[in-house]
Amino acid sequence: MNQIKIFSPATVANVSCGFDVLGFCLDTIGDDMVIRKTTEKGIRISKIVGADLPFEADKNVASVSALALYNDAQPDCGFEIDIYKNIKPGSGIGSSSASASGSVFAINELLGRPYNKTQLTQFAMKGEAIASGCEHADNIAPGIFGGFTLVKSTTPLQVLQLPTPDNLYATIIHPQIEIKTSEARAILPKNIPLQNAITQWSNVGSLVHALHTNDYKLLSDSLNDVVVEPYRSQLIPHFDVVKAEAIKVGALGAGISGSGPSIFALSKSKITAEAVAEAMQNIYSKTDISFNTYVSKINTEGIRVMKNE
Numbered sequence: 001m002n003q004i005k006i007f008s009p010a011t012v013a014n015v016s017c018g019f020d021v022l023g024f025c026l027d028t029i030g031d032d033m034v035i036r037k038t039t040e041k042g043i044r045i046s047k048i049v050g051a052d053l054p055f056e057a058d059k060n061v062a063s064v065s066a067l068a069l070y071n072d073a074q075p076d077c078g079f080e081i082d083i084y085k086n087i088k089p090g091s092g093i094g095s096s097s098a099s100a101s102g103s104v105f106a107i108n109e110l111l112g113r114p115y116n117k118t119q120l121t122q123f124a125m126k127g128e129a130i131a132s133g134c135e136h137a138d139n140i141a142p143g144i145f146g147g148f149t150l151v152k153s154t155t156p157l158q159v160l161q162l163p164t165p166d167n168l169y170a171t172i173i174h175p176q177i178e179i180k181t182s183e184a185r186a187i188l189p190k191n192i193p194l195q196n197a198i199t200q201w202s203n204v205g206s207l208v209h210a211l212h213t214n215d216y217k218l219l220s221d222s223l224n225d226v227v228v229e230p231y232r233s234q235l236i237p238h239f240d241v242v243k244a245e246a247i248k249v250g251a252l253g254a255g256i257s258g259s260g261p262s263i264f265a266l267s268k269s270k271i272t273a274e275a276v277a278e279a280m281q282n283i284y285s286k287t288d289i290s291f292n293t294y295v296s297k298i299n300t301e302g303i304r305v306m307k308n309e
C-alpha cells in the first residue's frame with residue numbers, strides 16, 4: 001500500500017467536568033487526509049485545502065506529530081500529507097488534534113501497523129503541544145480510540161476507553177468566533193478552592209459510572225463544571241442562555257466544547273439532539289454572529305480508513 005485516505009473526526013474534550021482528561025468522538029464532522037509514501041525521505045505537507053495553515057514541517061501539527069513517529073520508526077521512505085480541513089482551527093472541536101492524530105494513524109497503516117493506539121496517541125501529542133502549548137491528550141485519545149476516553153495519566157501515558165451508552169447523541173453549535181486553545185488556557189486560575197475540587201472529582205467519578213451503567217439521569221447530574229466553565233464562558237457570547245435553552249428542550253446537559261467557542265450538549269435520542277440544535281440556533285440567529293450546527297451519534301470507531309491504494 002502506497003497511499004491512504006482517512007477521515008479524522010472532530011472531538012469534544014473535557015465533557016464539562018473532566019478538564020484535560022475526558023473526551024468523546026464525533027461522526028458527522030471531521031477532516032479528510034491523504035497520505036502517500038515518497039522515495040524522498042522526510043515528512044512534507046503537500047496540500048492544504050479549506051484553511052490557512054502553515055506548510056512548514058515544524059509548524060503544522062500534522063507534520064510535527066508525523067515526524068515524532070518517523071524519527072522513531074526510521075523507515076526507508078518519506079511521506080507527504082494532503083489536508084482537507086473541514087474543522088475550523090480554533091473552533092473547540094479538536095481541529096489541531098484531528099490533523100495531529102490523522103497523520104500518525106495513516107502513516108502507521110502505511111507501515112503495516114508497527115505501533116499500538118497508546119503509542120500513536122503519544123506521537124500525536126507532540127503535534128498538539130505546538131498548537132495549545134501543552135501535551136494534553138483529551139482530543140487525541142477519543143480520535144484514535146473512538147467513543148469516550150479518559151486520560152488516566154500523560155506520563156506515562158495511560159488511556160482508558162469508556163463505554164458509550166446506546167442512543168447517545170451530541171449537538172454542537174459553533175459560533176464563528178475564534179478562541180485559541182493556548183489563550184483559553186492562559187486565563188485559567190492556577191489554584192482552585194478545595195470545595196470546587198471536591199465537586200469536580202465527584203462529577204468525574206459519577207460521569208464515568210453513568211457511562212458504565214447506561215444511567216442517563218446520573219450522566220445528566222454529572223455534566224457540571226465548577227472549575228473551568230465560570231472563566232471560559234465569559235469568552236463565549238450568549239453561552240448561559242444557549243446552555244439553559246438546550247437543557248429546557250431536553251438535553252441531558254451542555255457545556256463548553258474543549259476550549260470553546262463551540263458549545264456541546266448530550267441527548268438520549270436523535271430527535272432530542274435535533275430539537276436542541278434548533279433551540280441553540282434560535283439564540284444565535286437573533287444576533288449578528290454566524291454559526292454552524294452539527295448533530296452526531298457518538299463515533300465509537302474513531303479515525304477511519306476511506307480508501308487505500
Ligand SMILES: Nc1ncnc2c1ncn2[C@@H]1O[C@H](COP(=O)(O)OP(=O)(O)O)[C@@H](O)[C@H]1O
Nearest residue numbers: 060061089090091092094095096099131180181
Ligand atoms: N493542521 C493543523 N490544523 C489545525 N490547526 C493547526 C494545524 N497546524 C497548525 N495549527 C495551528 O493550531 C492552532 C489551532 O489550534 P487550537 O487553538 O488548539 O484550535 P482547536 O481547538 O480548533 O484545535 C492555530 O494557531 C493553527 O494555526
Ligand SMILES: N[C@@H](CCOP(=O)(O)O)C(=O)O
Nearest residue numbers: 013020092093094181258259
Ligand atoms: N483540555 C483542553 C482541550 C482543548 O480542546 P480544543 O478542541 O479547544 O483544542 C482545554 O480545555 O484546554
